[in-house]
Amino acid sequence: MSADHRIEAITKRIVERSKPTREAYLDRTRRAASKGVNRGTLACGNLAHGFAVCSPGDKAALAGDTVPNLGIINAYNDMLSAHQPFETYPALIRKAAAEVGGVAQVAGGVPAMCDGVTQGQPGMELSLFSRDVIAMAAGIGLSHNMFDAAVFLGVCDKIVPGLVIAALTFGHLPSVFIPAGPMTTGLPNDEKTRIRQLYAEGKVGRAELLEAESKSYHGPGTCTFYGTANSNQMLMEIMGFHMPGASFVNPGTPLRDALTKEATKRALAITALGNEYAPSGEMIDERSIVNGVVGLHATGGSTNHTMHLIAMARAAGIVLSWQDISDLSDIVPLLARVYPNGSADVNHFHAAGGMGFLIKQLLRAGFVHDDVRTVYGQGLSAYTIEPHLNADGTVDRQPSPEDSADPKVLARIETPFQANGGLKMLTGNLGKAVIKISAVKPERHVVEAPAMVFHSQQDMQDAFKAGKMNQDFIAVVRFQGPKANGMPELHKLTPSLGVLQDRGFKVALVTDGRMSGASGKVPAAIHVTPEAVDGGPIAKIKDGDILRLDAVAGTLEVLVDGAEFAARPAVTVDLSDNEFGMGRELFAPLRRIAGPADQGASVLF
């Protein structure tokens, strides 16, 4: 089935725009591919080091040139509930590899930051850059060149984007992403938010708050809201890096293990040694990227992907823009209501039909390209399934049903929750920004109110606590961009802004920083580019200026006389407090070279 002509047109313009970089990338990638085992280019000394700790059988296999070797890149640590299950995956993967006559070795580990642990803390100022550090760290593992394919064990926010950048940088290798799955459902996300707002108002204490938080985040697996981590899972499935149906199966279940073993065997089946060679750099093309953006809109995915997807695409020589993302938003409807875009969580989404049902709806409308390559083979239609477990412990895939098992959570294409998708670009005399409209009530898509200017999250929270914000306002929290302080998520502002909005005030946020993918109900124009520290217009706003955020027209403006505004000096602030402490001094070089948000805020491209 061919894609909708509008989808085709946007895809075509991305192909045209990307030609110079994509052709150069594909040339490099094809030259890096080898006919036999990649370890064949190593000298004996290199190879002996590479298999020194292997079993005699594996040594003999790796000394030869017919057995494929699988590199494991593992983002395991105990900080991320979503990554903790990966502690045991290497042993499972090695065993599955041996069952098909292959070998698997851990090529390397990568760091992983939990944005939940660092939210509102100094560590959050390292978070965005950790994506590119993860890409570099994975590159270190794969640079041993012992491998004929790779599997990536990662789930969360900056980790999957960093791993995808690495996978595509080693685009001559087939790569399969193996998730660990969502935490089982705990305290509902909207109840957690209600307790947080009560705490922000001083109506409950720390004990009640910690009890609610602990009931929400209670065990292994990805947090169950639809933030960046679960947006990553959706992307890996709709872009073809996951096995069909792998995204939202809970950890520690027989089906989870079956999917992990299957992914291992599949990775070994698609090396250059077989007849289904699927190098990631060729598998992922402009159509895969467009499918990812469409999935983001259809599910109300994380705003962070207006940067991560751009950086991921760029790693394969593909140039994606905010205009592409915004134009696709005008075409693709919202089909999922998962917190913060609703009250359900990802377990409910999966039970309602999950990725298979979603992809089936998007294919029916021609909103995604079916003619794409995936780790599973050819065609996205193969992903319109539901995964189950066979009696022999293997994965069974049944066609997705015609109807959603819960139309309040997952809608058919004929009856979407919103006619357009989750993410819009805003432009105007303050520069460019993005806004997530899927979680904002339609009556709040346009906000015009006086500016209240702050230079840190703490400043705004102090003003809230002092009762200075009981009015209509647009909070401007600036000097939060990549070059200023590493572009932290400002998700801690959500409870205060939510309280004021619930009190009936018209409120909005404008910032050159980021929000969490879990942020939602307050209209927020984020990733404002150029950032304040680059002298962007946001640095000229004064308290009391009337601002207008219009997600319908796609505009972000300060309603001040143009000449007067242009004549204003850009404010500068002392950022020395952000230069030291909690490792921030190590990231000073990255702050200096970081690119702008609308190009992925990367230090790599």
Ligand SMILES: O=C(O)C(=O)C[C@H](O)[C@H](O)COP(=O)(O)O
């Ligand atoms: O989805 C994203 O982009 C995130 O970064 C989610 C963060 O992990 C939040 O900080 C966790 O949610 P909270 O418990 O509300 O802090």
Ligand code: SF4
């Ligand atoms: S989803 Fe976010 S908060 Fe949850 S484990 Fe992953 S990084 Fe941490």
